[in-house]
Amino acid sequence: MAANPEKYAKKRARSSAITTVIGMALVLFMLGIFSVLVLNAQKLSRYVMENIHVQVFLKADLKDADLQRLRKEIDAEPFTLSTNFVSKEESAKQLSEDLGEDFVDFLGFNPLEASIDLRIAPAYTHPDSLEQIAANLEDRSQVSEVAYSPNLVRQINENVNKIGVVLLGFSALLLLVAIALINNTIRLTIYSKRFIIKTMQLVGATSGFIQRPFIMTGIMQGLLASFIAILLILGILYTVRQEIPDFFEFNDLIMFVKLFGLVSLLGVIISGFSTLFAVRRYLRADPNKIY
Amino acid sequence: MAEESIVELKDVTIYQGDHLVLNDVNVQINKGDFVYLIGKTGSGKSSLLKTLYGAVELKNGEGRVNSYDLRKLKRKQVPYLRRSMGIVFQDFELLPDRNVHDNLWFALRATGWKGKDKMNQRIQEVLEKVGLGTKGYKMPHELSGGEQQRVAVARALLNDPDLILADEPTGNLDPGTTEEILNLLYQISQNGRAVIMATHDYKHMKKLSSHIIRCENSTVSSEEVVVSTEE
Numbered sequence: 267m268a269a270n271p272e273k274y275a276k277k278r279a280r281s282s283a284i285t286t287v288i289g290m291a292l293v294l295f296m297l298g299i300f301s302v303l304v305l306n307a308q309k310l311s312r313y314v315m316e317n318i319h320v321q322v323f324l325k326a327d328l329k330d331a332d333l334q335r336l337r338k339e340i341d342a343e344p345f346t347l348s349t350n351f352v353s354k355e356e357s358a359k360q361l362s363e364d365l366g367e368d369f370v371d372f373l374g375f376n377p378l379e380a381s382i383d384l385r386i387a388p389a390y391t392h393p394d395s396l397e398q399i400a401a402n403l404e405d406r407s408q409v410s411e412v413a414y415s416p417n418l419v420r421q422i423n424e425n426v427n428k429i430g431v432v433l434l435g436f437s438a439l440l441l442l443v444a445i446a447l448i449n450n451t452i453r454l455t456i457y458s459k460r461f462i463i464k465t466m467q468l469v470g471a472t473s474g475f476i477q478r479p480f481i482m483t484g485i486m487q488g489l490l491a492s493f494i495a496i497l498l499i500l501g502i503l504y505t506v507r508q509e510i511p512d513f514f515e516f517n518d519l520i521m522f523v524k525l526f527g528l529v530s531l532l533g534v535i536i537s538g539f540s541t542l543f544a545v546r547r548y549l550r551a552d553p554n555k556i557y
Numbered sequence: 558m559a560e561e562s563i564v565e566l567k568d569v570t571i572y573q574g575d576h577l578v579l580n581d582v583n584v585q586i587n588k589g590d591f592v593y594l595i596g597k598t599g600s601g602k603s604s605l606l607k608t609l610y611g612a613v614e615l616k617n618g619e620g621r622v623n624s625y626d627l628r629k630l631k632r633k634q635v636p637y638l639r640r641s642m643g644i645v646f647q648d649f650e651l652l653p654d655r656n657v658h659d660n661l662w663f664a665l666r667a668t669g670w671k672g673k674d675k676m677n678q679r680i681q682e683v684l685e686k687v688g689l690g691t692k693g694y695k696m697p698h699e700l701s702g703g704e705q706q707r708v709a710v711a712r713a714l715l716n717d718p719d720l721i722l723a724d725e726p727t728g729n730l731d732p733g734t735t736e737e738i739l740n741l742l743y744q745i746s747q748n749g750r751a752v753i754m755a756t757h758d759y760k761h762m763k764k765l766s767s768h769i770i771r772c773e774n775s776t777v778s779s780e781e782v783v784v785s786t787e788e
Contacts, residue, residue, distance in 0.1 A: 465650045468610075469712065470639035471667030553612060 282455055283487065289451045290491035290537060291498070293444040298499040298529045300440055304433050305521050314422050315388035316347060320396070322382040322403050323411040336408045337382060345390035345399050350383040357381065379410060393420045444532070449540040452484065456544035460556045463548045473549045480545045481538060488537030492530035499525070561587045563720050563751045564609060569618035571604050578604045580775050582618070586753060586768075588719060591746040593762050594755040596772030602755040605772065606724050609753070610644055611635040623719065640668045643713025645742075647725035649705045651697040657684070657708050658693035664712050683711040687741060703734030710741055721745060723754040727761070735761055 322340070324333065333351070340349055352360075357378045362368050370376050390399065400412045456463075466476045548556065564586040571579040578601040586592055594602050607613040609622050611630055620627035623641040630638065652660050661680045670676050684690050687707040697705055706726055713721055723742060727735035735758065743765050746752040756762060762769075771778050 462652055462654060465652055466663070466667065467636070468639065468644060468646070468650055469664045469667055470636045471663075472633075472636045475667050 282458070283483075286451050286455055287487050287491045287494070290448050290488065290533060291494035293447050294492050294495035294529050294533050295498045297440055297444055297532060298495055298525060299502060300437060301525055301528055302499065302503065304437060305525065307429060307433055312388060314426070315391045316385065318386045318391050318396075318414075318422075320384045320386060320399065320403070320412060320414040322384055322409055323379045323413065324381060324408055325410045326379060328380070328408050332408050333380075336406060339406075340382065340384060340403070343402075345387050345395070347385040347387045349385070352381050352383055354378055354380045391423070393423065441532075445536055445540075448536045449543075452537065452540040453544045453547075456480070456541065456548065460548045460551070463545065464553055464556060467549070473546075476549060477542065477545050481541050484537045484541030485534050488533040488535075489530065491537070492526075492533030495529055495533070496526050499529070563588060563623060564753070565619075565621045566608075567619040569608070569615065569620055571601060571608055571613065572616060573604050573613065577775065579772065579777060582777050584770060584777065584779070586720075586751050588751055589746060589749050590751045591743055591765065591767045592751070592753045593767050593769045594753055594772065595757060595759070595762070595769060597757065600772040601775070602772050603724055605777075606722050606753065606755055610642065610722060611638045636667075640716055641718060642720040642722055643710075643716070643718045645706070645709045645713050645721065645723040645726045647728040649697070649702075649709045649729075651705060651708060651712075653697055656694055656696050657689070657700070660697070660708065661693075661712055661715060664715055668716055679715060683714045684708075686714060687711045701734075702730050703737060706730060706734075706738055707741065710738070710745075714745070719750050721750060721752045723752065725755050725757070727756065727758060732761075739765065 324336070328336075337349060337351065340346055354376055357380070358370050358376045361378065362370065384403075386396065386399070390396070396414060400414060403409055403412045463476060467473075562585050564584060566582050566584040569579070569582040570577065571582065582605065594605065596602050604613055608615055608620065608627065611627075611634075615627040615630070618628075622638065625634065625638045625641070651657075652663060655663070658680055661683065662676060665676045665679065670679070680693065681690065684693055687710050689704060689707055689711065692700065692704065697708070700708065706729075709726075721742065726742070727738050730738065739761055742752050742754060767781075769780050771780070
């Protein structure tokens with residue numbers, strides 16, 4: 267080491283760059299994992315919203331033509347996502363399976379009514395609009411009863427909102443922490459080069475000329491850090507998928523593009539601007555005050 | 558006379574922060590002058606030089622260096638003012654993270670040079686002028702103090718400036734090396750450039766004929782010393 271101080275100096279400079287990149291990569295990794303959660307929470311809430319069912323029970327003596335007309339009417343409504351006709355026999359079969367007992371045999375007749383199973387479009391899942399939809403359906407002559415569970419709907423709605431706010435708050439906080447951490451790491455690196463910056467100024471280099479290589483390095487380090495972060499995220503997602511296969515879809519390309527775009531963009535922007543501000547600070551500093 | 562003068566200061570007052578350092582400064586320096594700037598530490602030598610290279614703002618009086626009016630100097634012009642002169646410092650101010658050749662390379666690139674061959678050739682020229690033609694690959698910390706200072710002089714010569722400022726260039730050097738650097742700077746002035754050198758090393762300065770600018774009691778005075786150089 268003492269025999270070759272040049273190598274030692276280079277090694278030290280490189281290790282400081284490596285520390286910067288690793289620090290940034292970890293912060294970006296946290297941000298990325300968090301974004302996965304946020305993106306998936308959206309998907310989960312959409313899944314729940316799209317699976318809110320309203321059961322429309324039909325009058326017992328309904329003719330086939332009336333049934334078809336009612337179904338067409340409901341299909342044409344804006345709040346309908348899809349409809350599914352469940353006949354008397356089908357619901358009896360379903361219920362027998364659920365009960366584990368053939369109650370039709372036992373009773374001697376089938377007491378169940380045929381129904382239309384209606385999935386509500388996500389935009390109409392608010393409890394108030396569900397109430398209106400139920401009233402609207404009940405008014406029709408072919409309908410005997412409309413069933414849905416307003417409490418479940420209300421609960422889901424409230425929880426989705428709460429989780430959304432909490433996630434958003436956490437994202438904002440995490441982003442702030444990320445910026446602060448990366449900014450601090452970079453400022454330390456530039457601080458250690460303040461004398462070099464001063465010397466460059468004394469030789470007659472313009473501020474732009476001094477800044478450029480620093481900013482290029484900052485951007486490259488940001489890119490490298492986000493690349494490492496993306497690899498880590500992919501690793502984690504792969505592991506999670508082994509355990510919980512339904513957690514997310516690997517072929518959800520748009521999500522991945524969004525996620526990796528976000529991570530690399532944040533990496534480059536935060537790193538680039540932190541470098542710019544840190545270098546500017548010493549470019550403008552009074553030379554007597556940097557010691 | 559007027560076209561030959563490189564530095565002109567008229568009724569200049571120099572402040573370091575709010576603290577008055579030098580008052581009533583009147584200096585004119587012409588091409589080919591070798592000027593000693595002497596005075597005790599803290600007497601304002603460095604502040605005077607800093608004013609000349611734009612590190613201390615000129616607030617009172619008139620000042621001109623080459624074609625730059627120091628009163629109207631903007632922050633953006635400072636790099637260009639510095640390119641019109643060469644500066645040598647007591648602590649050398651080399652870039653510690655790159656070798657001698659790359660130090661000079663940076664200075665050339667920073668001052669707008671282009672063309673690899675031209676730049677390499679210029680670097681070799683100035684290194685040979687200071688007697689370091691074979692040391693371009695060395696890192697600054699591998700050189701002795703005298704060698705580092707010669708690299709700094711080489712860097713000051715890169716753009717062939719009319720004015721060289723040297724702020725205690727021999728302050729960190731032993732007497733033998735001091736003489737080498739002094740002779741080097743003196744030769745440079747003999748080639749028609751002006752050299753201003755701040756020093757408190759009275760022993761060595763007597764040997765070369767020069768102007769002397771003395772900083773004392775917050776003001777400056779000039780005198781002329783002529784030494785018969787033929788030995």
